[in-house]
Amino acid sequence: MPTAASHLFKQRVPAALADRDLKAAMDKAQDGFIGKREQAVSQYPGFEALRELGREIKDHTLAHLDFYLDRYERQVQRNGGHVHWARNSNEARTIILDLCKRANARNVTKGKSMVSEEIGLNGALEESGIAVHETDLGEYIIQLAGETPSHIIAPALHKTKAQVSDLFHAKHQRYGFHQRLTEAPALVNEARQVLRRRYLDAEVGITGANFLIAENGSNMIVTNEGNGDLTRTMAKVHIVTAGIEKLVPTLEDATVLLRLLTRSATGQEFSAYTTLSNGPRREEDPDGPDEYHVVLVDNVRTEMLGNEFRSMLRCIRCGACMNHCPVYGAVGGHVYGWVYPGPMGSVLTPLNVGLEEAGDLPNACTLNGRCQSVCPVNIPLPDLLRRLRRRQHETGLDSRYSRAALRLWTALAARPALYRRAMQWGAVAMKRLAGRRGRLRRFPLAGGWTRSRDMPAPAGSTFQTLYTLYKEGRRR
Ligand code: SF4
Numbered sequence: 001m002p003t004a005a006s007h008l009f010k011q012r013v014p015a016a017l018a019d020r021d022l023k024a025a026m027d028k029a030q031d032g033f034i035g036k037r038e039q040a041v042s043q044y045p046g047f048e049a050l051r052e053l054g055r056e057i058k059d060h061t062l063a064h065l066d067f068y069l070d071r072y073e074r075q076v077q078r079n080g081g082h083v084h085w086a087r088n089s090n091e092a093r094t095i096i097l098d099l100c101k102r103a104n105a106r107n108v109t110k111g112k113s114m115v116s117e118e119i120g121l122n123g124a125l126e127e128s129g130i131a132v133h134e135t136d137l138g139e140y141i142i143q144l145a146g147e148t149p150s151h152i153i154a155p156a157l158h159k160t161k162a163q164v165s166d167l168f169h170a171k172h173q174r175y176g177f178h179q180r181l182t183e184a185p186a187l188v189n190e191a192r193q194v195l196r197r198r199y200l201d202a203e204v205g206i207t208g209a210n211f212l213i214a215e216n217g218s219n220m221i222v223t224n225e226g227n228g229d230l231t232r233t234m235a236k237v238h239i240v241t242a243g244i245e246k247l248v249p250t251l252e253d254a255t256v257l258l259r260l261l262t263r264s265a266t267g268q269e270f271s272a273y274t275t276l277s278n279g280p281r282r283e284e285d286p287d288g289p290d291e292y293h294v295v296l297v298d299n300v301r302t303e304m305l306g307n308e309f310r311s312m313l314r315c316i317r318c319g320a321c322m323n324h325c326p327v328y329g330a331v332g333g334h335v336y337g338w339v340y341p342g343p344m345g346s347v348l349t350p351l352n353v354g355l356e357e358a359g360d361l362p363n364a365c366t367l368n369g370r371c372q373s374v375c376p377v378n379i380p381l382p383d384l385l386r387r388l389r390r391r392q393h394e395t396g397l398d399s400r401y402s403r404a405a406l407r408l409w410t411a412l413a414a415r416p417a418l419y420r421r422a423m424q425w426g427a428v429a430m431k432r433l434a435g436r437r438g439r440l441r442r443f444p445l446a447g448g449w450t451r452s453r454d455m456p457a458p459a460g461s462t463f464q465t466l467y468t469l470y471k472e473g474r475r476r
Pocket residue numbers: 264314315316317318319320321322344371374375376377378379
């Protein structure tokens with residue numbers, strides 16, 4: 001069972017909100033992601049149709065996942081590779097450790113893989129005396145800093161350039177780099193020089209998978225740095241870690257999802273590197289690994305396949321939902337306490353670690369619906385979060401206070417006239433409390449709403465009152 005510290009969400013929020021560096025980094029990153037996605041989508045008139053096609057491909061694959069998994073495994077074997085099945089994180093770690101030990105690995109290079117974070121792979125390898133070298137620049141930065149990713153495609157999103165400059169200056173001295181660099185290209189170049197040696201030393205290279213293609217047994221990865229290609233080709237053994245939901249039937253299907261992924265993630269038409277791995281090196285190949293292994297991880301995925309959260313398995317890990325989420329934008333990814341942050345994480349984390357552990361997450365949402373509107377495979381994230389809240393309520397995991405509030409609301413909602421009057425009184429009372437400032441500094445019985453900012457007072461009339469007046473022609 002994966003562990004998490006998601007129950008600390010509420011406790012971590014105040015520190016995150018007070019962190020000026022985090023705010024600066026988040027504002028810059030979110031604005032960039034949102035603007036670039038908007039531009040890429042506006043330049044592609046068929047984007048909505050493509051979204052629908054992407055959703056259909058994922059739904060079809062999930063409905064026949066057993067067939068496509070079987071087909072994929074047979075194709076990988078035909079290409080000379082091996083598929084390993086892991087029911088949970090523990091099994092996945094054991095399989096990968098065994099493969100590394102068989103290869104006498106002392107050094108492992110790794111491309112970015114959220115599944116490897118999910119199964120806690122780095123810690124397990126290091127405990128066995130195997131050095132893990134992250135090769136994705138963002139992953140490399142947070143590994144140097146001793147942190148975890150705060151975003152699924154930009155793991156070091158929470159860091160400012162100045163922080164990265166300080167980090168490299170402190171940690172790269174031992175490699176003979178003594179100058180403090182401040183410009184991004186120079187920082188990237190220094191990281192490149194440190195990492196180059198590691199590709200040569202590694203006995204095993206571990207990558208993730210963006211798509212696993214059933215018809216030919218290929219694994220597709222997309223990167224902007226080319227680190228995935230060096231990781232997979234230079235070591236003797238290439239291990240792919242992926243969730244079982246990464247399957248797609250054909251290469252054609254993968255290209256549909258790829259067009260959605262790059263535009264939604266970084267606003268690119270195409271990523272800089274798109275690589276297909278099919279198996280170990282063939283005789284006529286100039287390079288490549290001697291062994292090729294794919295470790296397919298279930299964790300709770302087959303359970304989700306059979307319950308009301310199946311649509312979450314459509315996720316292609318683009319990160320658009322978190323880029324557009326006001327809660328994620330305000331607090332960053334670390335407060336979510338597990339591998340996946342933002343809206344998709346607020347669904348996945350409780351399903352993986354349990355609502356007892358992650359009960360705050362489905363409630364860390366304003367239900368504004370932006371996440372679903374930008375999701376390239378149209379996952380109904382707000383609806384899934386509501387379902388988790390309902391589960392929480394049905395299993396008695398919500399607080400006594402929220403149960404009492406719900407009971408009160410239910411009693412009022414069942415009596416429309418009383419409900420209208422109560423809302424009207426409430427709006428007037430809030431307006432009076434706000435006084436001339438027009439903002440509430442404290443909100444009785446719901447202090448969380450005003451802990452970090454003032455709340456604007458209502459206009460004094462409810463929407464329903466205004467609408468009734470409008471219908472009766474008494475207001476324009
Ligand atoms: S839920 Fe949708 S928007 Fe969020 S990461 Fe997954 S595919 Fe992207």
